[in-house]
Amino acid sequence: MSQQTTSVPVSISGEKAATQARSPISRQFSGSSVGAMTFLIICTLYFLIPFFWLVVSATKNTGDLFNTFGLWFSPSFNLWSNLQQLFTYSDGLYVRWLLNTLLYAGVGSIVGTFLAAMAGYALAKYNFHGRDLIFAMILGAILIPATALALPLYLMMSGVGLTNTIWSVLLPSLVSPFGVYLSRIYVASSVPDELLEAARIDGAGEYRTFLTVAMRLMAPALVTILLFQFVAIWNNYFLPLIMLSNQNLFPISVGLETWNITTGGANNFLYP
Structure with missing residues (x-):
């Protein structure tokens, strides 16, 4: 019984030492991952924003297209009338x-x-x-x-x-x-x-x-x-x-x- 009770603290201390040894590398890896993820998110937004602008613009008439904020919808929704005019x-x-x-x-x-x-x-x-x-x-x-x-x-x-x-x-x-x-x-x-x-x-x-x-x-x-x-x-x-x-x-x-x-x-x- 005494041998079993003394082996547990040794294993726990060994795990703590291994964790402390890996922590600088883990922090460095985590920092690089955050930087890479941030860069990829910015690139994704760079390519998706023009498509979003295209969809938003398709819902506007000519006046709203030039008089409202380009990256958001106008009060009047003209998508269906625009599409109808397009295909007819x-x-x-x-x-x-x-x-x-x-x-x-x-x-x-x-x-x-x-x-x-x-x-x-x-x-x-x-x-x-x-x-x-x-x-x-x-x-x-x-x-x-x-x-x-x-x-x-x-x-x-x-x-x-x-x-x-x-x-x-x-x-x-x-x-x-x-x-x-x-x-x-x-x-x-x-x-x-x-x-x-x-x-x-x-x-x-x-x-x-x-x-x-x-x-x-x-x-x-x-x-x-x-x-x-x-x-x-x-x-x-x-x-x-x-x-x-x-x-x-x-x-x-x-x-x-x-x-x-x-x-x-x-x-x-x-x-x-």
Whole structure:
């Protein structure tokens, strides 16, 4: 019994000593955690406040938009009337613009990603004459601003009679020099030649090897290319502006700008 009673204080004192030894480290870790959490909260607010302002502004009319505090609601709630005016404008033209944008961005990003994957795979895994020159030209194309290519593209589309059609916006969107570059770099580093050779030995052709082996390994790069391409096409303004004159073919970027010019900026809506 005496041995049991003396062992308990020893264990308690040992725990106290360990706690005292860890306390400076714990305080330091706690302080760094609080600082990191504070920084993350500030960053979160920085990105969320514009969205909150967008929602608040959509509930106001034009007068309240300029005469009330921007980050809070006005006494009059006009969200439903604003949305009704938005979706009934010119027999639902806004919905048509939104569907056009989804068509351009969706088809352009999917097909453009697939074409970039094929081009990058060919440049990385096949040796042919002029391969390095082609890749250098692709790198140079990345450096050329899109606005510098708009006029040549317009003249080209005008020459073949494709201006003011969906093809004048969709076809240029299928080309992604950055996507080809990223695919080539990723395939060269992450798709082993031994695995491709094993697929060929098992009887797979070149197309099957690419589709069933290489593309599965390229999934992270393809997702990145798809997202970049989708966002770029969605935000594209200058190309459809010079290619299209029919309002029914406008994407949402051009449509909203022309609408704002037509109405003199007098309307306030919630839009993407």
